[in-house]
Amino acid sequence: MGMRGRFPTSRRSIARLALAGMLAVCTMAAESAEPPRAKAESSWAAAKDAETRGDYPAMARILRPLAEGGDVAAQYTVGLLYDTGQSGRQDRTEAAKWYRKAAEQGFARAQFYLAEIYYKDGDALKDYAEAVKWYRRAADQGTAMAQYTLGIMYVKGQGVPANYVQAYQWFSLATSSLPNTAGGYKSRATTARDAVAAKMTPEQVNEAQKLIAEWKVTNEEVPGRSPVVYQ
Numbered sequence: 001m002g003m004r005g006r007f008p009t010s011r012r013s014i015a016r017l018a019l020a021g022m023l024a025v026c027t028m029a030a031e032s033a034e035p036p037r038a039k040a041e042s043s044w045a046a047a048k049d050a051e052t053r054g055d056y057p058a059m060a061r062i063l064r065p066l067a068e069g070g071d072v073a074a075q076y077t078v079g080l081l082y083d084t085g086q087s088g089r090q091d092r093t094e095a096a097k098w099y100r101k102a103a104e105q106g107f108a109r110a111q112f113y114l115a116e117i118y119y120k121d122g123d124a125l126k127d128y129a130e131a132v133k134w135y136r137r138a139a140d141q142g143t144a145m146a147q148y149t150l151g152i153m154y155v156k157g158q159g160v161p162a163n164y165v166q167a168y169q170w171f172s173l174a175t176s177s178l179p180n181t182a183g184g185y186k187s188r189a190t191t192a193r194d195a196v197a198a199k200m201t202p203e204q205v206n207e208a209q210k211l212i213a214e215w216k217v218t219n220e221e222v223p224g225r226s227p228v229v230y231q
Contacts, residue, residue, distance in 0.1 A: 056086035111138035128159030144177035
């Protein structure tokens with residue numbers, strides 16, 4: 001039975017599974033120190049085969065030993081499978097556990113989706129301060145939706161004191177990063193930036209522009225930056 005017949009699908013879960021497919025063949029998996037390279041390559045090949053068959057629970061089982069051994073791509077993918085439910089059950093706590101392991105190794109997508117859990121979970125995992133922390137780390141690697149969501153959090157004072165200067169900075173960076181095909185988010189970021197600007201003094205706008213310039217000097221040319229992530 002195909003994936004559609006076994007689990008509910010959504011635009012979000014489909015997008016994440018596309019990322020999982022990409023990760024299943026990425027060279028990062030083969031470069032893990034533990035387990036040895038040949039075994040890691042074999043496990044990733046088996047995981048890719050399980051993905052092709054639509055057997056995502058098997059994919060999660062195959063990748064879990066690699067994740068436990070510190071393979072960042074496996075950690076992220078196992079987290080993703082628990083997050084979307086393709087592991088056989090949806091478990092946000094388990095997803096957060098594996099996302100965090102990959103996030104702590106600097107993987108921007110894991111940082112972003114870990115922040116998403118802390119920001120949007122309707123249960124015990126909601127934690128705005130943790131969401132800000134991980135959105136910021138992803139945003140500093142150029143993750144556009146992390147930048148956009150930080151803008152929202154600074155407007156609303158969620159996990160941070162409300163601050164229009166910071167909100168303008170992050171909305172502006174998101175506007176620059178998001179492609180026109182990003183499901184309308186580029187337009188939303190632009191509208192949000194302009195709405196915030198209407199409430200700011202000229203001095204505040206100048207301060208925000210200075211922060212943007214400083215951020216670009218520090219972060220824009222970082223090698224190996226994550227591609228834009230959006231929903």
